[in-house]
Amino acid sequence: MDALRAADRLSLSTDNDWMRRARRVDARASTRRDILTEIGTDATVYPRFVSRMKGAHLWDTDGNRYVDYMLGYGPVILGHADERVNEAVIAELAHGNCMAPLWSSRQIELNELLCEVLPGAEQAYLMKTGSDTTTAAVRLARIHTGRSRVIRWGYNGWHDWAAGSPNGIPPESYALTSTFDHSDPDSLRQAFATYPGEVACVLIMPFEEGTTTTAHLAELKSITHEHGAVFIFDEMRSGFRMAVGGAQEYFGVQADLATFSKAMANGYPISALCGRRDIMSGLALTRISSTFYASPVEMAAAMATIDVLRHTDALARVWRLGGALQHGLRRLIADYEVAAEVVGYAPMPFLRFTDADPQRRDEVRNRFYVTAVAGGALLHPDHQWFVSAAHTDDDIQATLDVCRVAMERAVG
Structure with missing residues (x-):
């Protein structure tokens, strides 16, 4: 995962093709909103369709690879396809x-x-x-x-x-x-x-x-x-x-x-x-x-x-890695003076934006998550995240590198 990629829009052409087909026949696809769009556009910046999963990673149908912190909304404790x-x-x-x-x-x-x-x-x-x-x-x-x-x-x-x-x-x-x-x-x-x-x-x-x-x-x-x-x-x-x-x-x-x-x-x-x-x-x-x-x-x-x-030490790893992610995010919040807080327990952390001005809060939040997902860190903007035993120290560091770019862009 290249943190510099975070400044660029992902290619989701195949994903969009699947979605056009899905909206004709799939009631879920035709009635659910996208997880994340850029403010002022209807274009998704969050992948909808997955082609494969392994360990702490998943790949969308366009071949983009992500470090996954959704993990099926939490079930994947050991990593995908263990x-x-x-x-x-x-x-x-x-x-x-x-x-x-x-x-x-x-x-x-x-x-x-x-x-x-x-x-x-x-x-x-x-x-x-x-x-x-x-x-x-x-x-x-x-x-x-x-x-x-x-x-x-x-x-x-x-x-x-x-x-x-x-x-x-x-x-x-x-x-x-x-x-x-x-x-x-x-x-x-x-x-x-x-x-x-x-x-x-x-x-x-x-x-x-x-x-x-x-x-x-x-x-x-x-x-x-x-x-x-x-x-x-x-x-x-x-x-x-x-x-x-x-x-x-x-x-x-x-x-x-x-x-x-x-x-x-x-x-x-x-x-x-x-x-x-x-x-x-x-x-x-x-x-x-x-x-x-x-x-x-x-x-x-x-x-x-x-x-x-x-x-095994699976849960100990989850706690340690989740704690490292929380610690790194808190340092980034301090470095960039972002109105945000890291909440929750290490196995299921979350980043909450707290600016008292709702418009400013939504703009900063949106820029952060749009950039993070484009950088390959699959962080949900509206649901607590999850860490698995398959995540590694390198995954956490790569995620924090992307989050640094995202913080910089969010407040820039």
Whole structure:
């Protein structure tokens, strides 16, 4: 990656050709906005289509190579196309992958492993997506408590009860869901006071872009239990990334239920709902099922991924490299006197621009990200980034070299 390339526009001609075709037949392509465009133009400066991925890098359909800090929005903890995981997948795939309503022994092996490494996991139930598991957690909490209301915080999936946009969703679907200010425990107390005896659960991400503390999470748990509700961690991003045991292990705060996906299988589609046996037993009173929940290939991927995380220095590398990226960005902010701050934990950092003037902030932010992506550092402007064990010191240094050019251009 050449930092000088950061001053030039990427060639995305093939990418644009694919997009023109996609908009005719692909509903997602025809309805989603580009991730990043230059102010004053409609031309994307962020690649849409990927031709291949390996380690910490990906290549778009025009052959441009990037150091990837999106990593599929976080699942790729070991690096793209990790050979250890792929070998496990290929070996399992040779035996077939669709066996519902029968089971594979992999299901039991993986659930035993999850109960061993995840704090508080007495039982586990395997599904496919994060939205699957958060919705299942809410249903089990309602069964366990006999109550209906949900108090939540963070991004908890796309299903009606938690969707961020009301379009196409009956108001009744929102009627039993409340939100609160995660940073203010009194906000949670007030939510319980508003609906006394009605709350089945509090479902939260332990943190989002910023950071939190053990004491704070413990207080939220205490408030939840004081009112007889189930305390649930949505660990889609933090699970198997902050520590093998996720945020529960890292902060030492144990939830009643916790949901996992993403880094659990290095990008293969599988998720898990884990927690107390007495709450999980509610599965006998409802139906949560899919033909593809029993697929053993993704289970093999998860077991291989967790094995690497447990028995190598992979997570230590993620923390060290992410910390080096954060440290370098803070130095650049100081050198160029940019109104910005580095936020989050080392495995999932982010750069937030903070100028009080919204127009100035948007202009500086846009110039920075346009230049960084053109330089080959795939940094998302609106979502926290992710670091993998496949990143190297050279990748971090090359990224900081590009970010230096981007900072200079942003404030120039």
